[in-house]
Amino acid sequence: MTETTTEPGGTAAQPEQSEKEASVQTPETPDKADIAVTGLATMGRNLARNLARNGHTVAVHNRTRKRTDTLIAEYATEGNFIACESLSDVVRALKRPRKVIVMVQAGAGTDEVIDQLAELLEPGDILVDGGNAHFIDSRRRESALRERGLHFVGTGISGGEEGALNGPSIMPGGTAEAYKTLGPILESISAQVDGTPCCTHVGADGAGHFVKMVHNGIEYADMQLIGESYDLLRTVLGKTPEELAEIFRTWNTGDLESFLIEITADVLAAKDPRGGDGAFIDKVLDQTEQKGTGRWTVQIALDLGTPVSGIAEAVFARSVSGHAEQRDAAQGVLEGPSEKVAVDNPDQFVDDVRRALYASKVVAYAQGFDMIRAGAEAYDWNIDLGAMATIWRGGCIIRARFLDRIREAYEKTPDLPSLLVDPYFARTVNEGQEAWRRVVATAAAAGVPVPGFGAALSYFDALRRDRLPAALLQGLRDLFGAHTYRRTDAEGSFHLEWSGDRSETEI
Numbered sequence: 333m334t335e336t337t338t339e340p341g342g343t344a345a346q347p348e349q350s351e352k353e354a355s356v357q358t359p360e361t362p363d364k365a366d367i368a369v370t371g372l373a374t375m376g377r378n379l380a381r382n383l384a385r386n387g388h389t390v391a392v393h394n395r396t397r398k399r400t401d402t403l404i405a406e407y408a409t410e411g412n413f414i415a416c417e418s419l420s421d422v423v424r425a426l427k428r429p430r431k432v433i434v435m436v437q438a439g440a441g442t443d444e445v446i447d448q449l450a451e452l453l454e455p456g457d458i459l460v461d462g463g464n465a466h467f468i469d470s471r472r473r474e475s476a477l478r479e480r481g482l483h484f485v486g487t488g489i490s491g492g493e494e495g496a497l498n499g500p501s502i503m504p505g506g507t508a509e510a511y512k513t514l515g516p517i518l519e520s521i522s523a524q525v526d527g528t529p530c531c532t533h534v535g536a537d538g539a540g541h542f543v544k545m546v547h548n549g550i551e552y553a554d555m556q557l558i559g560e561s562y563d564l565l566r567t568v569l570g571k572t573p574e575e576l577a578e579i580f581r582t583w584n585t586g587d588l589e590s591f592l593i594e595i596t597a598d599v600l601a602a603k604d605p606r607g608g609d610g611a612f613i614d615k616v617l618d619q620t621e622q623k624g625t626g627r628w629t630v631q632i633a634l635d636l637g638t639p640v641s642g643i644a645e646a647v648f649a650r651s652v653s654g655h656a657e658q659r660d661a662a663q664g665v666l667e668g669p670s671e672k673v674a675v676d677n678p679d680q681f682v683d684d685v686r687r688a689l690y691a692s693k694v695v696a697y698a699q700g701f702d703m704i705r706a707g708a709e710a711y712d713w714n715i716d717l718g719a720m721a722t723i724w725r726g727g728c729i730i731r732a733r734f735l736d737r738i739r740e741a742y743e744k745t746p747d748l749p750s751l752l753v754d755p756y757f758a759r760t761v762n763e764g765q766e767a768w769r770r771v772v773a774t775a776a777a778a779g780v781p782v783p784g785f786g787a788a789l790s791y792f793d794a795l796r797r798d799r800l801p802a803a804l805l806q807g808l809r810d811l812f813g814a815h816t817y818r819r820t821d822a823e824g825s826f827h828l829e830w831s832g833d834r835s836e837t838e839i
């Protein structure tokens with residue numbers, strides 16, 4: 333690659349010939365791009381279009397040239413694009429400091445592209461990874477690139493294909509210095525709610541990808557709870573998919589209003605695309621796949637010692653669904669309840685499920701926010717929990733009306749011990765608990781698995797009980813392994829001489 337030179341505040345002097353050969357520009361396109369996107373599959377293509385639609389000149393590149401050509405052929409009229417053949421051309425096409433967004437397959441592909449770009453970029457340039465990277469990888473990459481004088485910004489981007497085009501929720505990590513330059517561009521393409529961008533600087537190095545990982549974990553829990561609601565209403569009440577679509581549509585006008593509830597109604601209302609009157613849902617194989625962000629959330633939560641039981645149950649429920657061989661083997665061998673559960677008041681049961689769903693959802697979000705706080709402490713990030721709720725109000729998959737309540741709760745009390753003790757949320761779960769208990773009991777009687785509802789209710793009960801059986805476990809640990817116990821009425825750790833005179837020794 334031929335090196336570029338830049339005058340302070342000016343544009344880089346370029347070797348004319350090489351640039352003309354390498355990149356394709358529309359006649360009106362400025363000479364230099366504001367930002368680049370490499371990786372033009374579903375997400376990258378739409379992100380590039382979003383940037384161009386918002387007035388930024390975008391250098392676009394993809395390993396396989398065809399995607400770049402398709403983008404230019406179909407969308408060149410939407411804004412200013414500079415199509416690049418190689419990463420060297422991307423670097424040549426950019427204003428300084430150069431800003432490159434990498435939107436390629438997470439993992440080895442991302443590492444490969446980052447390594448190539450690191451060789452081409454210069455101190456002060458900003459390399460952004462917008463894929464679903466593990467935050468530990470982002471910390472590693474940030475540290476390695478910092479040594480070369482480059483800014484690395486690991487960024488969570490949520491909203492799927494449609495969000496990337498029309499306004500995603502963006503969760504950038506990296507330095508505050510990098511955010512000063514990059515932030516205004518990202519804020520200009522993010523979703524906006526009440527005039528506030530759904531994008532803010534999350535914290536240093538891997539903080540952005542950590543928060544995106546927890547976002548996805550909550551997404552898993554939320555979807556599992558919706559799935560359990562569907563299963564209960566269909567199995568216990570015998571509702572049809574059309575009737576269920578209507579119920580979810582109604583729920584979407586109240587406290588549960590959210591993108592996931594809205595699209596649940598759409599999925600349930602859909603017919604088999606191959607024709608006939610059958611519902612689409614009945615033709616879909618009941619095995620949930622996963623790319624891994626939910627699993628990562630649970631793995632890290634275990635390390636942090638943060639109970640995220642709602643997310644864990646959601647990940648395990650996906651695993652159970654995928655074990656076809658075990659499920660097949662259980663058919664006709666494992667028996668369900670002998671009697672069908674009769675529900676006296678179906679409308680009341682529908683409302684009970686709605687309340688149980690809302691209460692369980694509050695628990696899942698409370699656990700997710702606890703995990704962000706624990707991660708911030710462990711990795712020394714200064715993460716504003718209210719700001720995270722603010723940027724999740726729009727653009728992302730878990731966008732929901734009640735995120736405003738979460739924002740208010742953390743703005744009022746930043747060190748809230750748990751979202752569940754905020755007055756609004758405490759009232760919600762307290763008032764919902766009778767319905768919640770009826771739903772879990774009915775599910776057990778009817779033989780409908782509700783690991784999400786059950787785990788959420790158990791967590792609620794564990795938090796509110798003044799005594800837990802943990803005392804007995806401590807006694808057992810001390811008996812079999814001299815692991816000691818603490819007393820309710822004295823400071824210090826103690827051991828009881830279980831096989832001797834049963835006297836107590838302070839350790």
Ligand SMILES: NC(=O)C1=CN([C@@H]2O[C@H](COP(=O)(O)OP(=O)(O)OC[C@H]3O[C@@H](n4cnc5c(N)ncnc54)[C@H](OP(=O)(O)O)[C@@H]3O)[C@@H](O)[C@H]2O)C=CC1
Nearest residue numbers: 371372373374375376395396435436437438441463464492
């Ligand atoms: N899809 C979604 O809804 C969401 C995706 N994400 C994340 O965004 C990123 C992009 O996702 P998506 O658009 O779905 O694309 P994919 O994850 O399907 O990745 C395909 C893209 O990666 C490129 N690529 C793969 N390996 C390499 C490599 N070794 N070198 C160079 N390029 C490579 C491909 O290039 P080529 O065309 O040459 O094969 C193509 O552009 C991923 O990290 C994903 O996890 C985040 C939020 C939502």
Ligand SMILES: O=C(CO)[C@H](O)[C@H](O)COP(=O)(O)O
Nearest residue numbers: 490491492622623624625729
């Ligand atoms: O990142 C996302 C949204 O924010 C994707 O929707 C997520 O990757 C989907 O995950 P999975 O395939 O594991 O269900």
